Structure formats: C-alpha cells, structure tokens
Amino acid sequence: MCGRTGLSLSKEQIQCACSFKSKDCDVYQKPDWLPEHNVGKDYIPSYNITPTEVTPVLISSSKFKHIAKTNRALKPMMWGIIPPWHKGDYKSHNLSTNNCRIENIKTSKLYGPILSGGGRCIIIAEGFYEWQTTVKSKIKQPFYIYAPQDSNVKIDDPSSWNNTFTEEEGWRGIKLLHMAGLYHTWQAEGTIIYSYSVITMESNNTLDWLHHRMPAILDTQEQIEAWLDIDHVDADKALSYLNPVKLLTWHQVSTVVNNSKNKSDNCNKRIESKTTQKTLKSFFTKSAKRKSTEETSEGSKKIKTE
Template sequence: MKWGLVPSWYKGEPGKFSTLLNNCRHEGMLEKPSFRTAVQKKQRCVVLADGFYEWNKKSPHKQPYLIHLADTSPSPEMKELTSQTNDEETQEVIDGFSDVVGGRMLAMAGLFDVWTREETEEPLFTYTIITLDAHPDFAHIHHRMPAMLTDEAAIEKWLDPSLSTEELAPMLQPTSVLAWYPVSTVVNNVRHKTSECVQRIDPRKRVSKQQNTLLNWFSPMPKTKAVSPAVSDAKDGDPPESKKTKLDN
C-alpha cells in the first residue's frame, strides 16, 4: 500500500489529491468524509515500522529524536522481516537500529481505502495512520502520537472483520509504550540512508559546537600590524623582483 490515503470516491488523479491524509485524527475518523468508506467497510490495517522521527520544537535547537518501542527484546518474526531487504543502504540502517534497540517493530492502527482508475480498473491501495493526543510521558516531544496496538490480542481485534470500526474506536488510547533518544540532524534529508541516522548523539555537544561557531562568527577581528606594500622596480612586462616588507621583519 502507499502511505497517504486517497478516498475511493475521488475522481481525479491520485497524485493531484490536494488533502494530505498521511494521518487520521482519532477524534474525527468516524465522521470525516475522507475516511467514511474505510470506516463503513471495516478497511482497517496495521502499519509496521522500526521507528519514526519526531522533532522536539520546544527545544531551542529543534532536536530530532528517534522514537521506537520501549520493549526492545527482539522477536524471531521481526528478525526474519528485517532480513528480507535487498537494499544495502536500507539494510545498513536496519542493522544499526537493531544494534541499538533490538529490532521489535511498532504496530500502529491504520485505515486503508482502494481508489480505482476507471479506464483500466486498476486498484490503488492507500493507507493512513490514526493519531491520538499524546500520552503524558511523550507529550514533551510532541502533542500527538500514533494509535499503538501493543500486543497480538490488540492486533487481532483491530483486524477482526466481524467487529465494526465504531465498536473498536474506544480501544485506541494513548499508551506509554514508546521510548526515544536524540539523533543527528542528518535525518532532515531523506537522501541520507546510513547508520548515522539511527545513532544516539549527545545533544549537549551539538549545542556547544553551535555556540562556539556563533561566538567565532561574531568575535572581533584580531588586530594586525600595518604592512607596507612591496614596491617593484620592474618595467612593464618584466617579472617583479622580490621586495621585503615590514611583515618580514
């Protein structure tokens, strides 16, 4: 599926759908027209991720954090999933992340819809991640968080086609299952796909480095002795002879 839900009733090209539906606010998902089909048809899904990045904008320096599952004990299923990639760059990131937090994936509740091209009847599956007001433990990082499915029972219940989305909506509550640590600002560029993206950093060193750079920038220029220009006796077209200046003394 493609991240960013395109409603089945949309008549234009998917790439021109103007509303960004990467996220679905839990508070309005049962009433919003964009999600009506997914809700009525019980088109629910689980979105898996090793982690996600969030910027703490309350920090003076807008520090990015890598958010992951607090319970870091790896499972055989997750190891198998992360070993199936053929992309060397992606595998390097996965390996680096697994070394840090163990490799268990986040399971986030989502909705999906199926947009169909009329000419070819080709289906396009898209999804959105449901979000909630953040748990108090996480609120200082961001005021919203994904709706987490914290165990196998919750996952099975969310995917149970015999239950309506209206019945299941109350089960989505802010939970204290996330952990996080500061990472480099290189994550701001999606082209960066190395283990540096998941390495823990000390934000104090970053702040200290920035402060030193600013201090050097605004520091007054050091005073230097005046230098007399060299005088050349050479005629036009001749190479000038070396002349000593006061700087040489």
C-alpha cells in the same frame, strides 16, 4: 503526528516478525505477502520512510480469501490515502492524508466510510521520528521513538538484534511498532493503488513533552487481533482498543534525517543531547583549568623551595 518512519527488515523478516497463532493452529504462522498494486512501486527497506513511499501493512485476509492462505496478510501500500472521489493523476488530490485524527474519524467524509467498510490495517515500523522545537532555539531536534527492547538489543545496531524465527516459538528478534491505520483501494482507468493513513491521537505524558499528537499504537496481541478482526469486531468496539501507549523508548538523532533523500542507517543513530555535550564540555574545561592551576601552584612551590 507521524510523518516519518523507519523499517529496514526484508520482506521475509517482516513476515516472521508479524507471525501469529490462530485459534485453530498450535504453531506460529507467517502472514501471506500479497502482490503489490502501486503503479510499479514496491517496498524498499529504509531508515527514513516518507509519505507517498510504499511500506508493508498488516491486514485481515477476509477480503483476499481467494489468494491468502492464513487469516492475516501483509500488503505493500502507499502512505497517504487517495480519496475515493479523486479523479485523474493520483498525486494531484492536494489533501493531507498521511494521518487521520481519531477524534473525528467516524464523522469524516473521507475516513468514516472507510472505517465502517472494514478498512482497518496496521502499519509496521521499527520506529518513527518526531521533531522538537524549543523556545530558545528555532532548530528542530529530531528524535527516534520505538518499542522497548530487550536489554542486549540496541535499535540503532542491527548486529545486536539476533533475529530468529521458529514455528514453535515464533519471532525472537527486534520488537516492532504496530500503528493502527485505515487503508483504501483506489481505482481509475485500470490503475489500482492501495494506500493508508496512520491514526493519531492526543499524546499522554509519555510523549507530550515532544509533540501534542502521537500515533495510535497497538502494544498487545489482544489489541492487534481486535483491530484486524473486521468480521467479528465492529468499528466502535475496535476504536475502544485504541489508547495512548505508555511504554515507548526514544533517543536523539542527527538532523540528517530531515532530508527525505537520506535513507542510510545514520538516520536513526543515537547522538548525545546538547545538554549532555555542554555538561561534558563544561566538566572537561573545568578539569583542564583545575589541572593547570594545580600545576602552576606546584611550580610556584618548587620555585619558592629552591
């Protein structure tokens, strides 16, 4: 499952982070940033992105050759596909389309035609949130999950990211997540909205302790290229590239992220686990008692000596 993400980079930084080398070019190219078509909504950097908000989505430029200069493009899209058959207010279709299950994606009345029609995309994020409910407690503990970073980079400290880009070396900065998804163009009475769903699958032993579902994450350039190449890689072949990723990192965060209105960097800040807090509290309590006992003992000895 994937219900919240984080992405704080600017448009220009995201273009740099999604730079790539095509077969006919020796330098890194930045994907075009295509105009938005989302009833006036555009991408706003946020540490707590929720469904119905607009985020940049990486797609093939195949369907936008008239305006795109490179083979890939970034287009702001709304999270949650609007069904093609829906009429009226785009917010009133009453279907949960934030995620689509890979197990029935080909047979789905909604997702099957979109997949076969080349509606493959990649959702860009710095990380996503997932909640854990324990047997002992009904309080859901949020975690922030993200790609492994270089040793000197902290995902919750932008000052450590050292984001740079050159055409010769490409992006040298924070490592982003690339989540496979599907997108669709919905039109009604002159309104055009691009919307997407994140593909999910059964969790492997990397994340099944936290949740039984996880987003389909593309963690190699080969996977990214295949998923985006809608002209030469068919749907079945593209799906074969989707497997539960094993290399992920995570940490506990504050429950401030539970409120979708909270968008600040407090959402993804690392906090100590309750187990660690209890252990430290127990350690210091025992130390204090031990110190007090020792002082009392020393005091008794002095009294006896005197």
